[in-house]
Amino acid sequence: MQKRILIVDDEPAIRDMVAYALRKGDFDPVPAGDAREAQAQIAERVPDLILLDWMLPGTSGLELARRWRREALTRDVPIIMLTARGEENDRVGGLEAGVDDYVVKPFSARELLARMRAVMRRSREDDEDGSVQVGGLRIDGAAHRVFAEVDGAATPVQIGPTEYRLLHFFMTHPERVYTRSQLLDHVWGGSVYVEERTVDVHIRRLRKTLEPHRLDPMVQTVRGAGYRFSAAA
Known part of the structure; x- marks a missing residue:
């Protein structure tokens, strides 16, 4: 079709x-x-x-x-x-x-x-991505949904498609530091049309998405290096 x-x-x-x-x-x-x-x-x-x-x-x-x-x-x-x-x-x-x-x-x-x-x-x-869980965050790949699990209760996280891709990559590669250029390659596919500043914009959007669930500290800035996703605040 x-x-x-x-x-x-x-x-x-x-x-x-x-x-x-x-x-x-x-x-x-x-x-x-x-x-x-x-x-x-x-x-x-x-x-x-x-x-x-x-x-x-x-x-x-x-x-x-x-x-x-x-x-x-x-x-x-x-x-x-x-x-x-x-x-x-x-x-x-x-x-x-x-x-x-x-x-x-x-x-x-x-x-x-x-x-x-x-x-x-x-x-x-x-x-096509599978499910993954890190700390209080869980992605249901089949349903294409994100859940915050706090105090035993799973709350749906309202998230945009680009932030979903970024979060999924982070959650499947936790505790590692990635530069903006590396994130562009892995999340955006290395498109020549996308600037490195784009990464900062979507990092802010992802943190804002996770903030109501008090999970935004999981997205960490490593000065002079890039970004890291970690369950350890």
Whole structure:
């Protein structure tokens, strides 16, 4: 079955251009001009990936990304931001909103398709990962869920797809220090499109995710070296 790709962009010419490229790449493109149309398409069928424009009428792409990361239906759907904003702070803002990657306009169809396939490949690899437990954290690989086990009770942890991949790698490689470059290679697949600053953004998001369960100290910064995951605070 063709992968269903939701294109959320208020410019018809951009939507048509992207849809044409996706059809040639053997994807099933579904267009939406604003947040309302996007929500209607998601209600009809959850897409396999969302291409989301930064600037939208009424609701910005950043606001939509944050909303979709909070909702169970779309929490695990990969999101790639389409944006004319190439400044570092803007890119970091998108990553902190929960998007998995970004493509700066103007972009080529070849670049877009490459990034889409890379993001979806990582998502498939996540689904195949097994279960693991370290200290008070447990990952159920089959269900693709994370649980915090405190005082004998297992509480679901609401986590984004990139933070899930990062946490799974940490939990399967505890007590070792990894540089930003090594984490990029292992978690992001060594993509040339991802900067080392991206790691810091997702480390902050992962700690924020674990903080309500008082498990954020497990993600440790090793000055001058990188990051380590440890059950020993």
